Amino acid sequence: MDLQQIKQLNKQTAKSYNDQKALIKRVLMGKPAKCPNCQQSLQFLAPQDGSVAKITCAKGCTDIELDLS
Numbered sequence: 001m002d003l004q005q006i007k008q009l010n011k012q013t014a015k016s017y018n019d020q021k022a023l024i025k026r027v028l029m030g031k032p033a034k035c036p037n038c039q040q041s042l043q044f045l046a047p048q049d050g051s052v053a054k055i056t057c058a059k060g061c062t063d064i065e066l067d068l069s
């Protein structure tokens with residue numbers, strides 16, 4: 001892998017990280033947000049006993065664990 005490829009990869013990772021952060025923000029603010037994969041609505045799952053808060057879609061392709069602590 002040459003330097004150019006590494007740069008490109010970093011850029012893509014940063015972009016999807018920012019996209020994910022934007023999605024999380026929308027859901028937490030109660031705004032409609034859709035899964036980029038299946039276009040289903042994303043929903044916020046409050047933490048249950050022993051589990052963390054999550055943002056998921058109906059199909060499960062989006063499954064983001066939130067570290068709220």
Ligand SMILES: [Zn+2]
Nearest residue numbers: 035038057061
């Ligand atoms: Zn999905």
